[in-house]
Amino acid sequence: xxxxxxxxxxxxxxxxxxxxxxxxxxxxxxxxxxxxxxxxxxxxxxxxxxxxxxxxxxxxxxxxxxxxxxxxxxxxxxxxxxxxxxxxxxxxxxxxxxxxxxxxxxxxxxxxxxxxxxxxxxxxxxxxxxxxxxxxxxxxxxxxxxxxxxxxxxxxxxxxxxxxxxxxxxxxxxxxxxxxxxxxxxxxxxxxxxxxxxxxxxxxxxxxxxxxxxxxxxxxxxxxxx
Amino acid sequence: xxxxxxxxxxxxxxxxxxxxxxxxxxxxxxxxxxxxxxxxxxxxxxxxxxxxxxxxxxxxxxxxxxxxxxxxxxxxxxxxxxxxxxxxxxxxxxxxxxxxxxxxxxxxxxxxxxxxxxxxxxxxxxxxxxxxxxxxxxxxxxxxxxxxxxxxxxxxxxxxxxxxxxxxxxxxxxxxxxxxxxxxxxxxxxxxxxxxxxxxxxxxxxxxxxxxxxxxxxxxxxxxxxxxxxxxxxxxxxxxxxxxxxxxxxxxxxxxxxxxxxxxxxxxxxxxxxxxxxxxxxxxxxxxxxxxxx
Numbered sequence: 001x002x003x004x005x006x007x008x009x010x011x012x013x014x015x016x017x018x019x020x021x022x023x024x025x026x027x028x029x030x031x032x033x034x035x036x037x038x039x040x041x042x043x044x045x046x047x048x049x050x051x052x053x054x055x056x057x058x059x060x061x062x063x064x065x066x067x068x069x070x071x072x073x074x075x076x077x078x079x080x081x082x083x084x085x086x087x088x089x090x091x092x093x094x095x096x097x098x099x100x101x102x103x104x105x106x107x108x109x110x111x112x113x114x115x116x117x118x119x120x121x122x123x124x125x126x127x128x129x130x131x132x133x134x135x136x137x138x139x140x141x142x143x144x145x146x147x148x149x150x151x152x153x154x155x156x157x158x159x160x161x162x163x164x165x166x167x168x169x170x171x172x173x174x175x176x177x178x179x180x181x182x183x184x185x186x187x188x189x190x191x192x193x194x195x196x197x198x199x200x201x202x203x204x205x206x207x208x209x210x211x212x213x214x215x216x217x218x219x220x221x222x223x224x225x226x
Numbered sequence: 227x228x229x230x231x232x233x234x235x236x237x238x239x240x241x242x243x244x245x246x247x248x249x250x251x252x253x254x255x256x257x258x259x260x261x262x263x264x265x266x267x268x269x270x271x272x273x274x275x276x277x278x279x280x281x282x283x284x285x286x287x288x289x290x291x292x293x294x295x296x297x298x299x300x301x302x303x304x305x306x307x308x309x310x311x312x313x314x315x316x317x318x319x320x321x322x323x324x325x326x327x328x329x330x331x332x333x334x335x336x337x338x339x340x341x342x343x344x345x346x347x348x349x350x351x352x353x354x355x356x357x358x359x360x361x362x363x364x365x366x367x368x369x370x371x372x373x374x375x376x377x378x379x380x381x382x383x384x385x386x387x388x389x390x391x392x393x394x395x396x397x398x399x400x401x402x403x404x405x406x407x408x409x410x411x412x413x414x415x416x417x418x419x420x421x422x423x424x425x426x427x428x429x430x431x432x433x434x435x436x437x438x439x440x441x442x443x444x445x446x447x448x449x450x451x452x453x454x455x456x457x458x459x460x461x462x463x464x465x466x467x468x469x470x471x472x473x474x475x476x477x478x479x480x481x482x483x484x485x486x487x488x489x490x491x492x493x494x495x496x497x498x499x500x501x502x503x504x505x506x507x508x509x510x511x512x513x514x515x516x517x518x519x520x
Contacts, residue, residue, distance in 0.1 A: 046351040049344040050415065056337040056344070057372065058329035058379045059449055065412050066449070073415040074351075079486045081352045113485040117360050120345065120368040122417060122481055154354055154361070186417055190408040191374045 046074035080115055080122075083152030088167045091149070095139030096172065104215070106130040107143045108223045116187045117154035125183030125199065127151075128223040131168055132175035132208055132215070143168070157183055157202050165204040176207030178219050329379045341369035375410050375417075378447035386444065387466050390434030397470070399510070401425040402438045403518045411482045412449035420478025420494070422446075423518040426463055427470040427503055427510070438463070452478055452497050460499035471502030473514045 050070035054061050061067075108128040116123050129143050150163045165179045180203040189196055208215050345365035349356045356365070403423040411418050422442050426433075445458045460474040475498040484491055504511050 042351045042353075046348050049347040049351070052344040053341055053372065053415075054449075056341050057376045057449075058333065059376075065451060069413055069415065069449075072413050074348075076414045076416060076482065076486050077348065077352060081354075084353050111491055113481075118364055118367050119371045120348075120364065121371055122485060124481075124485070154349075154352075154364075156360060186408075186419075187371065190417060190419070191371055196406055 043071075043074055043078065046077060047071050050074055079152075080113075081153055083149045086149045086152075088146060088149065088171060091145045092138065092142055092171050095142045097137050097139075098135060099133065099137040100135065101133050101137060102175070104130055104132055104219060104222075105137065105140075106219065106222055107140055110144045110147050112147055112151045112181065112183065114151040114153065114155045114157075114160060114183075116185060117156055119187040119191075120154070121185075121187045121190065123155075123157065123183045123185040123187070123200075125181060127164065128178075128180045128182075129164065129168070130178045130209070130219045130223070131172065132177075134173055134175045136172050136174070138168075138172055157181060157185075157200055161202045161204045165206055169206055174207065176205075176209040176211075176215065178206070178209040178216070179204045180220075180223060329376075331380065334373050334380070337373070338366070338369055341372065342366050345369055374447075375408075376448055378444045381444045383441060383444060383462050383466065386440045387433070387437055390437045391467065392432050392434070393430060394428065394432040395430065396428050396432060397430075399425055399427055399514060399517070400432065400435075401514065401517055402435055405439050405442050407442055407446045407455075407476065407478065409446040409448065409450045409452075409455060409478075411480060412451055414482040414486075415449070416481045416485065418450070418452065418478050418480050418482075420476060422459065423475045423477075424459065424463070425473045425504070425514040425518070426467065427472075429468055429470045431467050431469070433463070433467055452476060452480075452495055456497045456499045460501050464501055469502065471500070471504040471507075471510060473501070473504040473511065474499045475515070475518060 047070040050073045051061060054066060054069065059066060106128065107130075108126070110127040110129065111124070112127045113122060113124045115121070127147050129147070146164055146167050150160055150167070161179050161181050164181075165177050168174070168177045168179075180201065182199055182201045184199050188194075188198055205216055209219060210216075342365035345368045346356050349361060349364065354361060356362075401423065402425075403421075405422040405424070407418075407420050407422045409418040410416070424438050424442075441459055441462050445455055445462070456474050456476050460472050463469065463472045463474075475496065477494055477496045479494055483489075483493055500511055504514060
């Protein structure tokens with residue numbers, strides 16, 4: 001079925017792209033001047049798209065349970081991708097402290113919810129973060145907030161892991177950073193191969209965590225034990 | 227014109243008409259196209275629903291048939307025997323099934339471009355760049371995924387159950403538990419997942435065990451509300467088998483509560499439907515609930 005759709009996709013991709021461009025020029029999703037109207041304009045764009053989706057799926061858009069679903073789904077989707085509007089500078093600026101501590105700091109079991117950018121279906125799991133401070137420590141919840149910023153986007157787990165590690169490195173310039181994410185992908189569980197118990201683990205080791213196997217081993221022993 | 231499956235054919239004809247109109251409309255604003263699609267579809271569904279207000283999601287009027295040995299079954303004889311038994315099964319399932327299949331495989335293929343266009347609009351509305359490498363084919367993948375998540379609309383219980391009802395002189399409880407269930411919240415279009423436990427007390431007829439799981443699949447792969455899903459499964463089994471009693475318990479996690487809104491990670495929603503002797507007799511109900519918990 002996948003290959004059939006792939007060939008179909010190539011065949012009609014130009015047609016649907018034309019549809020999208022046309023709808024854009026027809027003022028359906030016009031860029032507005034003021035910020036307020038831009039926000040609500042985008043919301044109503046997404047809302048209309050969801051209405052189309054509901055009717056194309058064969059549902060009755062007028063039944064009671066679905067009456068406000070396009071709006072709710074649009075708002076939900078905006079919430080699930082709110083990370084695009086946030087930057088690390090906004091949340092980290094005040095919470096970096098000078099501290100004469102050079103031992104490993106670990107925050108583990110940070111719940112994580114993201115959206116697969118390939119299927120627009122959630123994936124969720126846990127993130128474990130560790131860093132070796134270099135005279136500067138960060139407020140602990142800020143690590144979780146960094147996870148939030150990058151996970152509330154359309155993501156690929158590998159990129160997410162790397163972005164979190166890079167953000168911490170840039171902000172703190174520590175001696176080492178390690179990030180491990182273990183997640184379950186609904187696109188694999190609910191559809192496709194349909195493997196219920198499979199989970200994906202990705203990790204990024206920077207600085208001393210990469211160079212020194214003992215540091216890495218310590219981190220893994222502390223985070224991965226059940 | 228011979229109408230074999232009248233509603234099904236008229237749905238497809240409507241689909242074709244709608245698309246013919248829309249290919250002309252494509253030059254005009256997309257808004258008009260959407261509106262005409264919706265009204266046409268709305269009127270089509272209302273026409274096809276026929277009597278007894280049950281519409282697309284197999285809404286029932288709230289009237290649940292009490293399982294009783296063959297009462298109210300017109301035409302089918304009450305004589306035992308495999309042939310008439312299966313005939314009774316067929317007629318009883320068809321008779322009470324007001325629910326129409328709303329989608330066909332052809333419909334799926336025809337809807338794909340519009341679904342993909344809608345997803346492209348969503349990506350753009352969220353501030354992403356639909357042209358970047360990772361998102362290039364996402365509208366198609368997301369559209370196909372969504373069609374898969376709602377494939378329950380394409381299926382009918384009668385197709386799944388026809389051959390797997392057997393006459394068996396067994397009147398003890400039969401339980402199939404821990405059936406993984408994946409559905410979509412109809413309010414937020416976000417996944418729901420959990421487990422279904424089904425128990426029934428056969429009345430001379432048993433069902434192939436995997437068919438219980440297939441019934442769960444048909445009803446869960448739709449835009450659902452957990453309460454309705456539980457009831458639909460219970461009623462489907464009741465109407466197919468006329469057992470002495472049916473119990474369905476669903477325990478699920480709603481991503482709309484976990485990923486957004488209140489954001490309560492560990493919350494679970496449990497719903498149950500008890501019909502027949504499961505409702506009337508507390509000991510039977512107790513036995514069922516104990517066995518599914520162990």
